[in-house]
Amino acid sequence: MKFSMWFQSARARLLWIAVLSLFVPSAFAQQCNWWGTLYPLCESTQTGWGWEDNQSCISESTCTTQPPPYGVVDDTASSSSSSSSSSSGGSSSSSSSSNSSTGGGNCQAMCQWYQDDPRPLCENQNSGWGWENQQSCVGIDTCNSQTGDGGVITVCTGSSTSSSSSSSSSSSSSSSSSSGGSCPPTAITPYLQVNGAAWQETGSVAIFAGDSVRFGPHPNQDATWRWQGCGTGGTSREQTVSPSQNCSATSTFTNSCGTESTYVFNVAVSASSSSSSSSSSSSSGGTCGGGTPDATVTGGPGNYQVNGSAVGSNYFNAIISALNSVGYGGRVAVMADGSIGNNYIDLPSGITFEVCGTLDVGNVASRGAVQAISKSNVSIPFMKMTGSPYFGMRFADMNGLHLGQIDLRLSGGLGIRFERDLPGSTDVSMDYVYVSGTGNHGVETWNVDGLDIGTVVARDVGYAGLLLNNTRNATIGLVDGDNVATGTGYATLRFANENGRINGAYPTNIYVDRVISRGGGRGLFCVSNSGGAEINSIDFANNGNNSILIENCHNVRINGGEINGGGELRLSARDSFPNNSDITISNVTVSGTSVRESPCGINIDWINVNVFGGNYNVCN
Numbered sequence: 292m293k294f295s296m297w298f299q300s301a302r303a304r305l306l307w308i309a310v311l312s313l314f315v316p317s318a319f320a321q322q323c324n325w326w327g328t329l330y331p332l333c334e335s336t337q338t339g340w341g342w343e344d345n346q347s348c349i350s351e352s353t354c355t356t357q358p359p360p361y362g363v364v365d366d367t368a369s370s371s372s373s374s375s376s377s378s379s380g381g382s383s384s385s386s387s388s389s390n391s392s393t394g395g396g397n398c399q400a401m402c403q404w405y406q407d408d409p410r411p412l413c414e415n416q417n418s419g420w421g422w423e424n425q426q427s428c429v430g431i432d433t434c435n436s437q438t439g440d441g442g443v444i445t446v447c448t449g450s451s452t453s454s455s456s457s458s459s460s461s462s463s464s465s466s467s468s469s470s471g472g473s474c475p476p477t478a479i480t481p482y483l484q485v486n487g488a489a490w491q492e493t494g495s496v497a498i499f500a501g502d503s504v505r506f507g508p509h510p511n512q513d514a515t516w517r518w519q520g521c522g523t524g525g526t527s528r529e530q531t532v533s534p535s536q537n538c539s540a541t542s543t544f545t546n547s548c549g550t551e552s553t554y555v556f557n558v559a560v561s562a563s564s565s566s567s568s569s570s571s572s573s574s575s576g577g578t579c580g581g582g583t584p585d586a587t588v589t590g591g592p593g594n595y596q597v598n599g600s601a602v603g604s605n606y607f608n609a610i611i612s613a614l615n616s617v618g619y620g621g622r623v624a625v626m627a628d629g630s631i632g633n634n635y636i637d638l639p640s641g642i643t644f645e646v647c648g649t650l651d652v653g654n655v656a657s658r659g660a661v662q663a664i665s666k667s668n669v670s671i672p673f674m675k676m677t678g679s680p681y682f683g684m685r686f687a688d689m690n691g692l693h694l695g696q697i698d699l700r701l702s703g704g705l706g707i708r709f710e711r712d713l714p715g716s717t718d719v720s721m722d723y724v725y726v727s728g729t730g731n732h733g734v735e736t737w738n739v740d741g742l743d744i745g746t747v748v749a750r751d752v753g754y755a756g757l758l759l760n761n762t763r764n765a766t767i768g769l770v771d772g773d774n775v776a777t778g779t780g781y782a783t784l785r786f787a788n789e790n791g792r793i794n795g796a797y798p799t800n801i802y803v804d805r806v807i808s809r810g811g812g813r814g815l816f817c818v819s820n821s822g823g824a825e826i827n828s829i830d831f832a833n834n835g836n837n838s839i840l841i842e843n844c845h846n847v848r849i850n851g852g853e854i855n856g857g858g859e860l861r862l863s864a865r866d867s868f869p870n871n872s873d874i875t876i877s878n879v880t881v882s883g884t885s886v887r888e889s890p891c892g893i894n895i896d897w898i899n900v901n902v903f904g905g906n907y908n909v910c911n
Contacts, residue, residue: 322364323354332363353766355537362537402434403444403478412443433853433880444476476552479544480509483556486578487647489675489698491725497559497745497768498534503578505531506556508542515545521558536560579647579673579696584624586613595627607631614642625650630678631660638663638671645673645695652678659685659708667691679703683726687713694721705731706752709739711760717741727751733775736762737788744768755781755816756808759801760788763823767803776812777835783808785816786844791823797846797873799825812836813858817844820868828852829879837861838884843868851878859905862888862895876900 323330333348355362401409413428435442481494484505498504507529518524521540522532530540540556580587588609590596595609597616602609606629613623619641626647633653638644638661652660660676662685663669672695676683679702686692687710699706706726709716715738726733727750734747735758742765749756749772756772758781759765772783784806791801801824808814814831815838817824822845829852831838837858841847843865854860860881864870871892881902888895891910900907 323349323351324362324364400443402429402431403442409444444478476550477510477544477546479542479552479554481554481556482507482509485696485723486673488579488673488696489700489725491748493748493771494554495557495559495746495769497722500535500560501533501578503531503533504558505529506540506542508544508554510544517543517545519543521556532558534558534560579645580624580626584645585617585621586623588613588623588625588627590627592629595629607634607636610636614639614644617642635659636661638666638669640666641668643670643672645671646675647673649675649677652676652680652683654679654681654704656681659683662686663692664688664710664713669693671695671697674698677701681705682708683729684708685710686716686719689716690718692716692719694724696722697724697726699724699726699729701726701728703728703730705729705733705735707734708732709736711737713738715739715761719743721745721747724748725750726756729753732756732758732781734758736760738762740764742766746771749773749775749783752776754779755785756783758785758787759790761792762790763793763800765801767801769805769807770803771807772811772814773809774811775808777810779812780816780836782813782816782836782840783811784814785818786821786824787816787819788821789819790817790821791846792820793823797823799823799846799848801825802827804828805830808832808834808838810835813838813840814854815839815849816842817847818842820844822846822873824848826850829854831855831857833857838881841871841874844871844874845869846873848875849877849879852880854879854881854884856883859885859887861886862892862909864890864892871895881905 323332331344331348332354333350336348336350337352351363400412402412403409411428412434413430417430417432431443480492482490482492483494483496484490484507485496485498486502490507496504506523511528516526516528518530519541521534521538523530523540532540537559540558541553542556543551543553545551586597588595588597589599590609592606593604595602595604595606597609597613602612606627609627610625610631613625614636617623621641622643624645624647628648630651631653633655635655635658650660659682660678660680661671661674662682664686665688667690669689669691670693672693674684674694674697676699682705683699683701684707686708694707697707706729707724717739718741719739720743722745724734724746725748730753732754733749733752733756735755736742737760739762742762744765744767746769747757752772752775754776756775757767757770770784775781775783784803786801791797793800803824803826805828806815806826807830810833812834813836814834815826815829818840820843824846825848827850829839829849831853832855834857837860838854839849839860840863841861842863860876860879862871862874870890873894874892875896875898877896877898877900879900881900883904885905886900886902886907886909888909895909895911897909897911
């Protein structure tokens, strides 16, 4: 009965979409399907989010950076992505399952919710968490929306059993399983690599046209692998592609007893870099060290070269020599590995500086191992850094700064810092930042006006994963934190010190698509007269402190998501700042923890907030 109900509800949804597409093909023109939510397309704003006709809107160029099935909803085939699923890459929200058993065995589809024991799938709802048969359950679409190892699995008990289950997610990268053998499916852990940089444990990535992506899921076994989509194929576990448009790649693993598991990778492709850095005739073409850099550092300890000429045994001196050899608009590529010791690299204006080897760094008080202060048009397309710096990267008073694929695997210090007590920066962009092992924050901004971030992934970070202070006009794609801010009051994502405040008011100017947080301290923390923020989706589990704490903030919206266990969702206030105002929490499912508003704020809206296994104490 369960399986037929799932199938019928999913099939009904698809039929309804098909009917709508026949009779009202133009009804959704000029809209953006932003990770499942429709927003108007901007008419005047060319990039990022905007505010037109008294409502939020999304520029077409920003909308089309999402992977299928999201993007511009249009009745023509020219859209870069579609709101409906397609065989070329978009994964539909349909699901189908069947089971059979012989000889006393029994198999059923369940949800592997991250590291928890398998949970029942809901019979009467496809999204969110529910309460059925005197127990919590998970909607099949919600189950498949997880990143990492979670998803629908088949659990079999007894003997002589066979079962099958297949699902595809309407969200970002997803995993699902279908059992055709006599044992449970094997969980697939996603790994990918961009342009030969470090491996990332993720199933979603944003790249530029011309970049290469290498998929390398685990288990690291050359058993039976099968691939489809995004230019993949064959049976090799690792697949390398260079897509020119958004696409999805489906990997299927068959374990030793014949049971299959699948995982869907999603790749979002931008036509070209939006970097405001200086253009160089020796462009890399999207590859670290590619093209013809103006200066290249090669060699190894004891023998470094710049453009093939020996410059001595000191890695730091070789890099400085390369930087001094180029002028404004020049490009330096550091291909060699090495340590700069307790030194720091000061970048000039108009430079493109990329580190393709591994830059090991020491600690210089109040300095960044790599920094730029009071400069313009600086680009760091690639960076691989290890060590325990004071700051890994430090900036202030910048006009035009682009950080591309940044990989900081540190053993202390702070990852990326924009200074508090120096003039602010404008026109700052970060494509993808991975930061781990810091004793302080992963990424911290102060006084930035105009910030565009694709993804920040924080792992085992001492304080906040991404902390925005007194920053405005920011657009952020994904913030993903695991074991961030453990034992502290910080969070995977934190807004503080009048962040988002413009001329004494709080117009919506901080846009975040998705926040994921596992364990650690808080998931989301807004404090000290901050606000003007809209977060499209949250996905929090087992936070050691509040899953969400909104304290003395104004005009903050959370449009949907899930909280599973951990600390409570809390709206609070201190006497030192005005009380919370204009807060909207909507379409959030809270399981295994509580929701509390104390004291009561001003104009607080709780819309479709469902709590299971916890208390719900709010004022309206």
